Amino acid sequence: MCLALPGLLLEMRGDDPLTTVGRVSFNGIVREVSLGFLPEARIGDYVVVHAGIALSVVDAEEAARVFRELGLLGEAAS
Amino acid sequence: MPPDPSSIVCPVSTADAEVITLGHGGGGGLTRSLIEGMFLPAFADPALEARLDAGMVDLGDARLAFTTDTYVVSPPFFAGGDIGMLAVHGTVNDLAACAARPLFMSVGLILEEGFPMSSLRRVVESLAREAAAVGMRIVAGDTKVVERGKGDGIFVSASGIGLVQVDPRPGPDRIEEGDAILVSGDIGRHGVAVLATREGLAFETEIESDTAPLWDLVQALLDAGIELRCMRDPTRGGAATALVEIAEMAQCTIELDEPAVPVEPQVQGACELLGLDPLYVACEGRMLFVIPPGQASAALAGIRSHPLGRSGAVIGRVGERGTARVLMRSSIGSTRIIDLLSGEQLPRIC
Amino acid sequence: MKYVDEYRTADAAKRYAEAIARAVTRPWTIMEVCGGQTHAIVRFGLDQMLPPGLSLLHGPGCPVCVTPAAAIDQAIAVAMTPGAILCSFGDMVRVPGTGGSLLDARARGGDVRVLYSPLDALAVARAAPEREVVFFAVGFETTAPATAMLVLQAERAGLRNLSLLVSHVLVPPAIEAILAAPDNRVQGFLAAGHVCTVMGVEAYGPIARNRRVPIVVTGFEPLDLLQGIHMCVRQLEAGRCEVENQYSRTVRPEGNPAARRAVDTVFEIVTVSWRGIGAIAQSGLALSRDYTAFDARGRFALQKPIAAEDPICIAGDVLRGRRLPHQCPAYAVRCTPDHPLGAPMVSSEGACAAYFRYRDGAAAARAVQG
Numbered sequence: 095m096c097l098a099l100p101g102l103l104l105e106m107r108g109d110d111p112l113t114t115v116g117r118v119s120f121n122g123i124v125r126e127v128s129l130g131f132l133p134e135a136r137i138g139d140y141v142v143v144h145a146g147i148a149l150s151v152v153d154a155e156e157a158a159r160v161f162r163e164l165g166l167l168g169e170a171a172s
Numbered sequence: 173m174p175p176d177p178s179s180i181v182c183p184v185s186t187a188d189a190e191v192i193t194l195g196h197g198g199g200g201g202l203t204r205s206l207i208e209g210m211f212l213p214a215f216a217d218p219a220l221e222a223r224l225d226a227g228m229v230d231l232g233d234a235r236l237a238f239t240t241d242t243y244v245v246s247p248p249f250f251a252g253g254d255i256g257m258l259a260v261h262g263t264v265n266d267l268a269a270c271a272a273r274p275l276f277m278s279v280g281l282i283l284e285e286g287f288p289m290s291s292l293r294r295v296v297e298s299l300a301r302e303a304a305a306v307g308m309r310i311v312a313g314d315t316k317v318v319e320r321g322k323g324d325g326i327f328v329s330a331s332g333i334g335l336v337q338v339d340p341r342p343g344p345d346r347i348e349e350g351d352a353i354l355v356s357g358d359i360g361r362h363g364v365a366v367l368a369t370r371e372g373l374a375f376e377t378e379i380e381s382d383t384a385p386l387w388d389l390v391q392a393l394l395d396a397g398i399e400l401r402c403m404r405d406p407t408r409g410g411a412a413t414a415l416v417e418i419a420e421m422a423q424c425t426i427e428l429d430e431p432a433v434p435v436e437p438q439v440q441g442a443c444e445l446l447g448l449d450p451l452y453v454a455c456e457g458r459m460l461f462v463i464p465p466g467q468a469s470a471a472l473a474g475i476r477s478h479p480l481g482r483s484g485a486v487i488g489r490v491g492e493r494g495t496a497r498v499l500m501r502s503s504i505g506s507t508r509i510i511d512l513l514s515g516e517q518l519p520r521i522c
Numbered sequence: 523m524k525y526v527d528e529y530r531t532a533d534a535a536k537r538y539a540e541a542i543a544r545a546v547t548r549p550w551t552i553m554e555v556c557g558g559q560t561h562a563i564v565r566f567g568l569d570q571m572l573p574p575g576l577s578l579l580h581g582p583g584c585p586v587c588v589t590p591a592a593a594i595d596q597a598i599a600v601a602m603t604p605g606a607i608l609c610s611f612g613d614m615v616r617v618p619g620t621g622g623s624l625l626d627a628r629a630r631g632g633d634v635r636v637l638y639s640p641l642d643a644l645a646v647a648r649a650a651p652e653r654e655v656v657f658f659a660v661g662f663e664t665t666a667p668a669t670a671m672l673v674l675q676a677e678r679a680g681l682r683n684l685s686l687l688v689s690h691v692l693v694p695p696a697i698e699a700i701l702a703a704p705d706n707r708v709q710g711f712l713a714a715g716h717v718c719t720v721m722g723v724e725a726y727g728p729i730a731r732n733r734r735v736p737i738v739v740t741g742f743e744p745l746d747l748l749q750g751i752h753m754c755v756r757q758l759e760a761g762r763c764e765v766e767n768q769y770s771r772t773v774r775p776e777g778n779p780a781a782r783r784a785v786d787t788v789f790e791i792v793t794v795s796w797r798g799i800g801a802i803a804q805s806g807l808a809l810s811r812d813y814t815a816f817d818a819r820g821r822f823a824l825q826k827p828i829a830a831e832d833p834i835c836i837a838g839d840v841l842r843g844r845r846l847p848h849q850c851p852a853y854a855v856r857c858t859p860d861h862p863l864g865a866p867m868v869s870s871e872g873a874c875a876a877y878f879r880y881r882d883g884a885a886a887a888r889a890v891q892g
Contacts, residue, residue, distance in 0.1 A: 096661065098719070122378065123375050125445065142772050146638060147667055160534075372646070437523065441523060504532045504536075
């Protein structure tokens with residue numbers, strides 16, 4: 095369910111928290127997205143967008159975890 | 173309390189088509205059911221039953237290719253082109269897929285009351301310019317106007333006649349196991365450029381339609397001595413549909429290598445965002461080639477040296493004969509089946 | 523594409539698959555709840571990379587598949603009302619109710635529009651102030667905030683010609699229902715990462731403890747799924763029953779508090795019926811008392827039709843992970859994406875359509891026998 099995609103937050107607009115929007119780039123495809131539920135988002139963040147709503151900021155540190163643990167698995171196996 | 177399993181029943185669809193739906197025009201399974209269930213039996217002609225991009229008929233010593241198509245793109249003007257360009261390019265490419273030099277074309281215009289004269293002039297100028305650029309004459313035409321609300325601004329119907337340049341002609345019956353499959357450029361740009369303008373989906377993109385006339389590219393390969401065993405112009409339904417059709421007509425397996433299929437980053441971005449598969453997104457200026465394996469690298473060099481083929485690639489090969497199917501090896505090394513889409517490809521949200 | 527392509531690499535996938543094979547010592551059955559995960563598993567052939575004995579069951583997580591036919595019939599009734607505009611998502615408009623789909627309704631003259639975001643309905647309503655615009659709101663916890671945002675912004679803007687047909691459903695009650703079934707086979711769950719992006723992970727703690735089942739919150743790319751399976755297998759092998767978060771780059775333990783607040787404001791939890799499954803207590807959302815003015819059911823005279831159902835179709839079993847799509851006698855015979863008998867064959871995310879699209883019958887049969 096729930097197709098959601100991380101995109102790069104390029105710009106933010108609006109001072110009312112409910113109607114704050116951002117321009118988010120998905121590989122160069124730019125779409126206006128509601129930031130109403132993501133007040134912590136900052137320009138340059140990758141935000142996860144579902145149905146035009148930004149729901150989460152991608153944590154760059156945690157994003158590498160899948161590869162870190164793969165490295166540990168390799169060591170355990172050898 | 174969980175529901176009683178015996179009460180579980182599945183809803184039946186009553187969607188057996190009693191009326192035409194948009195899916196019947198999507199180029200996938202529903203379109204095919206119309207063609208096979210109604211048109212081919214009714215018209216029963218060997219040139220039609222060959223199911224090529226154009227029908228081929230002999231006239232005296234000449235072998236002619238004859239094609240017709242109707243253009244209903246909405247909106248009629250989009251990034252990188254307009255409906256007039258599409259009509260010429262579509263005609264040229266259907267003929268080129270039969271190795272036929274485009275010669276003559278007819279144009280039928282269905283105009284909606286209220287359509288701006290300036291817009292019509294732009295479309296007509298496109299038709300004239302693009303046809304002249306490939307040396308094709310527009311020799312017949314028709315104009316109809318429908319009441320406001322009964323059309324979508326402008327529809328264009330076009331037919332074209334070309335002279336087949338090679339014997340034997342290209343076609344799926346000439347495909348052999350081991351043949352290479354090439355595409356003349358990255359896929360899906362046209363579909364994404366048009367989607368970007370749709371109400372409710374609107375997004376910003378620099379992607380322009382790939383619409384282009386490919387006869388010059390095909391002729392360059394013929395001149396270079398490349399044996400073009402089969403060609404197909406992947407429009408509605410995209411490269412996937414064209415390849416499934418080739419596999420079915422040739423009764424062969426086609427093996428694709430997903431990472432080798434050229435897709436522009438923005439096209440990928442739009443497809444990921446909307447849940448579409450670029451393999452099913454329409455192109456209007458791309459050709460699929462089936463070529464003997466020994467000529468694959470020469471053909472690729474020929475394609476890439478042409479301005480319309482810079483992003484061309486070898487994307488797969490023909491496997492065993494006897495089983496009609498398209499298999500694709502994914503980026504993680506697994507294999508999946510590529511089949512016809514059912515109906516139109518719709519953005520998915522879930 | 524950043525945060526997408528790097529999770530689709532062959533070498534890492536192979537190493538995860540090998541790690542899973544090393545970890546498995548006996549047969550296990552794991553359910554991925556979410557249709558998006560089913561789609562990725564079948565599209566990338568991940569189940570073919572798993573060791574024999576490790577089975578994946580596909581859960582009820584395709585929101586358009588579980589939307590009741592009666593709700594679709596109501597949406598069609600709205601679409602066929604003169605002057606009304608019915609908006610929904612692309613995958614929703616193809617699913618049949620009892621009398622065809624919304625696309626069929628469009629073919630018969632209904633004004634049906636496909637939107638990417640519920641918020642796009644605001645523009646539709648503003649552009650046609652003389653017409654009634656209805657958004658058919660389906661989906662799980664991930665989508666409910668988008669619907670809530672539509673309601674809040676419509677309220678703020680004082681839009682009087684916009685209303686909603688709400689058919690949202692919730693995941694944890696469905697997992698509970700599956701586990702409570704007497705013939706349940708599921709030993710571990712991959713929970714849907716994007717649902718947890720909104721809701722966090724707290725709802726799963728009691729389920730994992732009380733039902734003695736490991737739950738791994740998992741993402742949607744091939745490496746996410748393989749890592750999630752690996753984490754789940756390790757718990758099963760060690761006899762642990764914990765909630766773990768594979769998708770930590772996106773899912774915070776508390777979810778998205780602002781989105782949850784909006785959902786709590788706009789909706790209330792109600793008992794709803796799931797297509798193919800039946801009623802599940804406290805498993806859906808309806809507009810709360812303060813927002814009933816936005817309920818399309820109050821603006822249109824909508825009847826509740828009785829669904830006619832095909833007894834041969836096993837959609838209910840497929841949605842609950844009891845059987846696989848090709849075990850249905852109608853699969854690929856009477857039931858195809860062109861002529862679907864059941865909703866899972868309609869949505870591209872439905873398990874039956876995913877099977878049909880990405881593999882042939884022989885490959886599917888081999889996967890089951892293996």
